[in-house]
Amino acid sequence: MIKDSSPSCGTVRSNAEPVPRPPWPRAIRRQWWIARLCFPAFGLFFHFLLSVVAAYRIADLKRFRKEVACLVDGHDGPVIISANHLTMIDSLVIMWALFPFSSYLRDFRRLPWNMPEARNFARNLWLRTMCYLGKCVYVTRGGALASRRATVETFKSLLSQGEWILIFPEGGRSRTGMVDPEVATYTVGELFLATPNARLLCVYARGEAQKTWGALPKRGDVFHLYATLVAAPEALALGTGRRAAREVAQTITSTLVALEQKWFHNPARQERSQPPRLPHLGGLDDALGQPPGQT
Amino acid sequence: MTEQPMFEAVVSIISRYAKDPEAMKQVSMNTSILRDLKVNSTRFVDVVLDFEDKFKVEISDDDADKIETIGDAVQLLQRLAPH
Numbered sequence: 001m002i003k004d005s006s007p008s009c010g011t012v013r014s015n016a017e018p019v020p021r022p023p024w025p026r027a028i029r030r031q032w033w034i035a036r037l038c039f040p041a042f043g044l045f046f047h048f049l050l051s052v053v054a055a056y057r058i059a060d061l062k063r064f065r066k067e068v069a070c071l072v073d074g075h076d077g078p079v080i081i082s083a084n085h086l087t088m089i090d091s092l093v094i095m096w097a098l099f100p101f102s103s104y105l106r107d108f109r110r111l112p113w114n115m116p117e118a119r120n121f122a123r124n125l126w127l128r129t130m131c132y133l134g135k136c137v138y139v140t141r142g143g144a145l146a147s148r149r150a151t152v153e154t155f156k157s158l159l160s161q162g163e164w165i166l167i168f169p170e171g172g173r174s175r176t177g178m179v180d181p182e183v184a185t186y187t188v189g190e191l192f193l194a195t196p197n198a199r200l201l202c203v204y205a206r207g208e209a210q211k212t213w214g215a216l217p218k219r220g221d222v223f224h225l226y227a228t229l230v231a232a233p234e235a236l237a238l239g240t241g242r243r244a245a246r247e248v249a250q251t252i253t254s255t256l257v258a259l260e261q262k263w264f265h266n267p268a269r270q271e272r273s274q275p276p277r278l279p280h281l282g283g284l285d286d287a288l289g290q291p292p293g294q295t
Numbered sequence: 296m297t298e299q300p301m302f303e304a305v306v307s308i309i310s311r312y313a314k315d316p317e318a319m320k321q322v323s324m325n326t327s328i329l330r331d332l333k334v335n336s337t338r339f340v341d342v343v344l345d346f347e348d349k350f351k352v353e354i355s356d357d358d359a360d361k362i363e364t365i366g367d368a369v370q371l372l373q374r375l376a377p378h
Contacts, residue, residue, distance in 0.1 A: 148336065149360070171337070185337040242340050242356075 024157050028137070035133050036108045042133050043101055050096055055220045056207070058097045059268065064225050068098055068201075071229050077197040078159040081112055082188050082230075082252045084179050084204050084260065085168035086213045088120065091134075093217070094166065094205050097225050112166035113158050115139045115151065152187060159195040167191070169252050177212030179204075179260050181253040188252060189245030200230040202252060204259035208270055224269055226259045296376070298369060305368045308345045312338040324366030350376040 024032075035042075050056050058064065072079055083094055091114050104111045114131075118138040121127050131138070139151045155165055171185045192200050207221035217223075230252055238244035263269065296304075306322055313319050313332040328334050334342060343359045346352070346368065352375040362368050 146360075183337075186340050242359075243344055246340065246344065 022157060024161060025154060028154060028158070031132060032108075032135070035111075035135050038133050039104065039108065039111070043104060046092060047096065047101060050092065054217075056093065056217065057220075057222045058093075059208075059222050059224045061097065064097060064227065065099065068227050071201060071227060072199060075199055076162065077199070078162050078195055079110075079112075079164045079199045079201055080159070080188060080192055080195070081164065081166040081201045081203055082169050082256070083166060083202070084206070084256050085170050085173045086177065086206060086210055087173065087217050088215050089217070090168070090205060091116075091166050093223055094203055094225070097205070097223065098203075109161075109163050111135055112164040113137060113155065114166050115155065117172070152190060155191055156194045159191060159198055165191070169249055169256070173213040175213060177210075179253060179256045181250065181257065184249045184253045186242065186245040186249045189248030190242075192248050193240040193244055200248075200252070201227055202230055202255040202259060203227045204256055204263055206260075206263055222270070224263055224266055226262050228255060228259065230255050296373065298373070301369050301373055302365065304349065305346070305365055305372065308349060309334065309342055309365070309368075311345075312342055322365060324364065324369065326365045327363055328365065328368070329363070346372060352376045 023029075081094070081098075083090060087093075091112075095111060099110060111134075113135045114137075116131060116136050116138060118140045121131050121136065122138055137151060137154055140147060155167075158165060167188045169184045169188045170180055171183060174180050174183075192198055203225060204227075205223055205225045207217040207223050209218045209221045230248075238247055302324065306319075309328060309332060310319050312334045314335075315331070315333045318326070318331050318333070322332070326332060328342070329336070329339065343354050343362070347354055350372055352372065354371070354375070358371055358375075362371060
């Protein structure tokens, strides 16, 4: 069942009691506190990177934040954010858009935990530091089942503590440039079913100049985002096993496909091959996916 | 069900999800489902669900985690669905 993001919002299983789980692993709790202490500087640094250096913009940001607020305000429990995946900084853009900086200072649980691929994001000290401070727990796609299971159990513990998580049901960046239900993973379903008091928030985010998958959005790109809650009652009727997890995952990808259609049919979106003209920033343009000399 | 028909049924199910058609031509009881046939972990869940549907059994997470080779799957299914 795909739930439309109407102002009435509705309730989505949020009255359920949380499932008691073992306390957080000590290392994760320590990471949370260090990230929380560093967040004022860290958050501002990334805000500067995204808004000034990369010159990204979120179109209709007020509308999007009002939509999200309607969907999650009053809910004191965990939220599982499921999003499409096109670039290596989708999580950053989504977190930047979801709430103002002050909101994360007031309730740090809202800054979602992420599950980045170790091969991409643990390559050097800088990336490892940013991921540590950004509430990331690495996963190795195609890695040992036991290792994957340990990561999933960690995320179940986080959710049981009321933390938010952000997960990409497609696993990796979409090689087709569109949401691809064929490659959907079921982890998000497993996490949702293990957390009766969680809300499931689907978010679609894409820059106007993002034709397909890539490393970074082009400098100056303008992002349009959409969000809606997913109820998945058919999946809940199947219990909590892998069949139900698959049903939840398929419902999520269907919802993302519907949001993607909304993105493509948005009359306010400008069809671009390149973002708006911006001052040239030398080598930084290369790093941000824009050829040097492009103005 | 004896081993050979069970083996053929298991291979038939797995072949729908294997990314390496060449490897499928040389399967044996020792063939690794994830490594040799390149079935990813999500599609492996589909494989297990198809086993359950085909043989009308329920496979626990613990049993599913122990399936590495085609032989493991055959032996498990023979235990759960002996007829």
